[in-house]
Amino acid sequence: MVLRIRPEQMACLDTSIRGTYVSSVVRFLRTQLPRESADLKERELRARAERGIDAAARHGITARWDVARFIACQLCLGEHFDTDPAHAWPQAVLARPYLTPSRKMDWIERHYLRPRRGRSPTVP
Template identity: 35%
Template sequence: MLVIREEQMSALSQAMLKQFEDQMVVHLSSNFPDETREISEGELRALIQEGIEQAEQYQITLEDDVRRYLEFMVMYGHNFDTSPDTAWAGEFLHAKELDGTAKMDLIDERELEMVRGLV
């Protein structure tokens, strides 16, 4: 029987988190070149780490949902969850009755409506 000690589990989790962070550096730089052009890799990594922590506070923990949260941070600023300019996003994020995916789906829908000029 294989037994994984807590230290091993922690090391595995850290390795997976580092891999996700590496993927997000590439993803955000590639998909948001204008928004990330002036940001060093170290600053982008710090933003990603901050975003992961923020997302977790809103019960956003699935990788795809965290990726979307990070994309909004890059598009609207690292404080898009609390900024008066994006208060609509904060309302969705604070909705206790919604899970992380539902929150990000609502934010995506609202942002799409804004792009189309429907809001």
């Protein structure tokens, strides 16, 4: 017996996994950045997380923890911090080909997120 998964079933599974991850990112943002996320309704924060996943992927950032940190930066600096000329330093870090995606987010997190949180986060 061979198990076959149809493309539409695979798409449904991908959507379910992504939805679960988005929920964990929203919890992370509410816990770690309560002031920055306070004014956003649940639906708005979920939509921002969804867009953040796609924006992070454009920079080669796909690991769960790195993506969550990228989205946190979007919440703190603005959704388009990775393209906004006002944030040249993180853009320069994201453009460095010799840094791994995790190292890029380490640098950016150290500079922007840790001072806001004041403690070590938990992984979403």
